[in-house]
Amino acid sequence: MIEPRALLHRAPWGRAIPLVLVPLMLAASSFPGQYQVPIWYWLAGLAAAAVFLIGDRAPLATSIASSALAAVMFVGHAWGLAGLVPYLGAVGLAEAAMRVTERGRVVTATACWAVAVVTGLGTESYTDFWRTATAVEAVAAVGLPLLLGLYLRAQRELTQTYRLRAEEEAARARTAERTALARELHDLVAHHMASIVLRIGVARHVVADADPRVRGVLDDVHATASGALTDIRRLLAALRDPDLGQVALVEPDAIPAEIEAAAARTRAAGLTVDLAPLPDLTGLDAIGRLTLLRVVQESLTNAMKYADQAAAVTVRVTEGPDALVVDVTNRRRIAEGETTGDESRSGHGLVGMTERASLAGGTLAAGPDGTQWRVHAWLPAAGGVEGSAESEAGRPNRGTEDDR
Structure with a gap:
């Protein structure tokens, strides 16, 4: 079902049609030497066509003005097609009945058009006013546009209800789907992850006197598993809440520690990480904070897989007027037999990061930049003004993105 109001939005030029038709109708009713449409009739007709242009913004005022101009033209009793021009008032009444919901205003518009119609019928000199045909004509001229407008309004309200x-x-x-997913995640993944954390904890006590390197590995695995379990619990809370934006998935104060932990794991893998101090993150909402953290974590994970260990991985999070810009760069590893270090590979990491950034209202682009691989994300602040010149300057190019 198509909403009647949407038809005018799809064809805004439709409101200018009377400005074209009215002069043609008036010109077609003029015959040199026999019948000339008066200049005042021309002015009233063109005014009625011009008033129709603002019918969508001021339907009641347009209907009243059209009725007043119609009363003036009805008195003239134009011949031929010119006699149809006053009925723009009927169109104005139909639109007012469709767009205006207050009963009193609809009654006012109906009364004004009724006065115009009765004025035209009362000034006719070639017929008797007090007759049944006059009453029928008046009721039809007023009732039909009113009923049409009310019908269109009912259709619009029905469409909105559906x-x-x-x-x-x-x-x-x-x-329902999110609740089912949360249940499965809790029953399967969270249960097994908690079991892993417990068993590693037991292993740490059993091998307390073992080589310090073994204890270090167990401590790292225990911390990683514990962090993953915490993330799963946060995700469960988000899945069970109908409004993700109200869930504090990651508190602002926890972001620096989480990013530093990701950088520490990357350093433990043998890479140098140049992590600049983070700006104030309180401007990001819960989803934005989670997206920022996941983008940095995934970028560093990819760096551990594909980056040249001889060069540093740089992580920069800068604050703009209405957004945060994330840049993670590393030098690409050149495998044996390669000359460019092209690491365009098929994977789900970049796809997931791009989807996260999109859900947060931002953008993300990743790909080779000379000898570097760059991940560039733009995340809007909670109160940022989208579309400003400054924010557009910080957005990444949404061109071809290479999956990594």
Whole structure:
């Protein structure tokens, strides 16, 4: 079902049609030496066509103005097609009845058009005013546009009701799916992860006197598993909440520690990480903070797989007027037989990061930049103004993105 109001939005030029038709109708009703449409009739007709242009913004005022101009033209009793020009007032009444919901305003517009119609019928000299045909003509001229407008308004409200109902059903379906996913995640992944954390903890006590390097590895695995379990619990809370934006998945104060931990794991793998101090992250909402953390973590994970260990991995998070810009760069490893170090590979890491950035309202691009591999993300602040010149300057190029 197409909403009537949407038809005018799809074809905004439709409101200018009367400005073309009215002069043609008036010109077609003029015959040199026999019948001339008066200049005042021309002015009233063109004014009525011009008023129609603002019908969508001020429907009541347009209807009243059209009715007043119609009353003036009805008195003239134009011949031929010119006699149809006053009925722009009927169109104005129909649109007012469709767009205006207050009953009093609709009654006002109807009364004004009724006065115009009765004025035209009362000034006719070639017929008797007090007759049944006059009453029928008046009721038809007023009632038909009124009923049409009310019908279109009812259709629009019905369409809106169906749309809201569909959105509610879709939201309920998404909630049900997320609840089912949270249940499976809790019963399977979280359970096994908790078991891993427990067993590693026992192993640390059993091999307390073992080589310090073994204890270091166990400590690192225990910390990593514990962090993963914490992330799973946060994700479970988010999945069970219908509104992800209200879930504090990662607190602002926890971001620096989490990023530093990711950098420490990368250094433990033999890479040098140049991590600049982070700016204030309180401007990001919960999803933005989680996205920032995951982008940095995934970028550093990819660096451990593909970066040249002889060069440093740089991590920069800079604060703009309404967004945070993340840049992670590293020198690409050149494998034996390669000359460019091309590491365009198929994978899900970059796809996931791009989807996260999109859900947070931002953008992400990743790919080779000379001898470097660069991940560039733009994440809007919670109160940022999108579309400003400054924010557009910080957005990455959304061109071809190489999966890594």
